[in-house]
Amino acid sequence: MLRTPIALVPYLFLCLFVAGGALWSIAAAEGGGLVYASGGADTATLGGPFRLTDQNGRVRTDADFHGGYVLLYFGYSFCPDVCPTTLASIAAAMDRMGKNAARITPVFVTVDPARDTPKVLKTYLAAFGPRFVGLTGPDKAIARLAREYRVYYAKRPLEAGGYAMDHSGQLYLLGPDGRLVTFYDFPIDPKKLAADLERRLAGS
DSSP: OOOOOHHHHHHHHHHHHHHTTTOOOEEETTSSEEEEEOTTTTTTGOOOOOOOTTTTOEEEEEGGGTEOOOOOEEETTTTTSHHHHHHHHHHHHHHHHGGGGGEEEEEEEEEEEETHHHHHHHHHHHOOOOTOOEEOOOHHHHHHHHHHOOEEEEEEOOOOOOEEEEOOOOOEEETTSSOOEEOOSSSHHHHHHHHHHHHHHHTO
């Protein structure tokens, strides 16, 4: 669950990168619901290679997804609100796209690998559709990939016991070459997401 101060962290991160020389250009889509990166020099540096395990226990690398588009999201299965809402929005957008949805693979990378085993991810993602791929792995591998995408996440103890994971909520669109095309900010409007994806697919 994202508390208001934590929800601002990813934006503070962006400010830090700007101060350090990383130039971000973000424009809000008319009507809200989606925010796009401009695709400038700095956004082209986001991302990198990975080697993780999917919900079926199969080792997957970034190269496995080259040739098609990927909607990449970082979250965790115990998330009470933001993650299921975002994944449901992705599923709804893909339903609207019909046959074009086959060109896109939604990929969910857990930021809570201690609890999100392949078995847990398989059960969790089944609710959103068969095309969803869940990835988990060693803490260091998850942390490395999160850094590549400027993803913030942190464990937060709960008063009742246990813990939650605070995390940023951007949804990333990767192109067939594996490079970042754009990102969408939370909350995601399924209709607008579908329309934007259709537009980008038509131009590729």
